Amino acid sequence: MANYNYETLLVDQEESILTITLNRPERLNAVDETMHKELETVFAEVGNDPEVSAVVLTGAGRGFCSGGDVRAMDERGGAIALQSRPLGAVSQGGRRIIHNMLWVEQPMICALNGVAAGLGATIALFCDIIYASDQARIGDTHVRAGLVAGDGGAVIWPLLIGVAKAKELLMTGDIIDATEAERIGLINKVVPHDELMETVMELARRLATGPALAIRGTKHAMNKKIWNDLNLALDMGLSLEARSAGHPDHQEAARSFVEKRSPQYKGTI
DSSP states (O other), rough: OOOOOSSSSEEEEEETTTEEOOOOGGGGGOOOOOHHHHHHHHHHHTTTOOSSSEEEEOOOOOEESSSSSHHOOOHHTGGGGGGGGGOOOHHHHHHHHHHHHOOOOOOOOOOOOOOTTTTTHHHHTSSSEEEETTTOOOOOGGGGGGOTTTTTTHHHHHHHHOHHHHHHHHHHHHHHHHHHHHTTSSSSEEGGGGGGGHHHHHHHHHHHHHHHHHHHHHHHHHHHHHHHHHHHHHHHHHHHHHHTTSSSHHHHHHHHHHTTTTOOOOOOO
């Protein structure tokens, strides 16, 4: 087994199935700078681990991932402050998470155990198969934080549910429950909360013991469609998100979240 030693991620292996658990339950597994860097790294490690045949991704506690850590954004001056390294032309960290997820050849299943918002929703939806608890909810809430949905949401949501519905959900930032997410084709299946991990692990074992070349090759062929759209839209989305991170609307959204009040957006560009 590779040395999966992280501060904000728990990594466990049972036979050839690797389970990655986002582990900041006190913040609903919100992504701070440390977790962001570790997410960039872990998928690259998994993809190169010959002892792993299937991957399960889930969250600790009552949530999957509530997105970027808004308190950290307020304290450090915005979303881009979560990434301390130079951005270059676009956010290298934001690009690296999505690219590394897509390069994982092993089948990857999301066990959506609770709320998934913003970047958390993006990470969940870039998994190959998403099974959700009947208590789970999901939404890309970037716009509600005064941010462009640029970290991959503008790529994956239209692919899964079509452009019209994706525009509605991404431009409003609305969160939908698991039943509605299954109905519109955003996720694969809803199961009773207490049965989620058992159901996901059963599927993971089936994929891990199946014909690896056939399964991985099928995934790789289908991912070409995602890569095509990713190459078209991701860098643009990340650049626009970086721009919006410096706008007063984002600063107001972060501040109002901490102060537990409704944001007062300026409505200017």
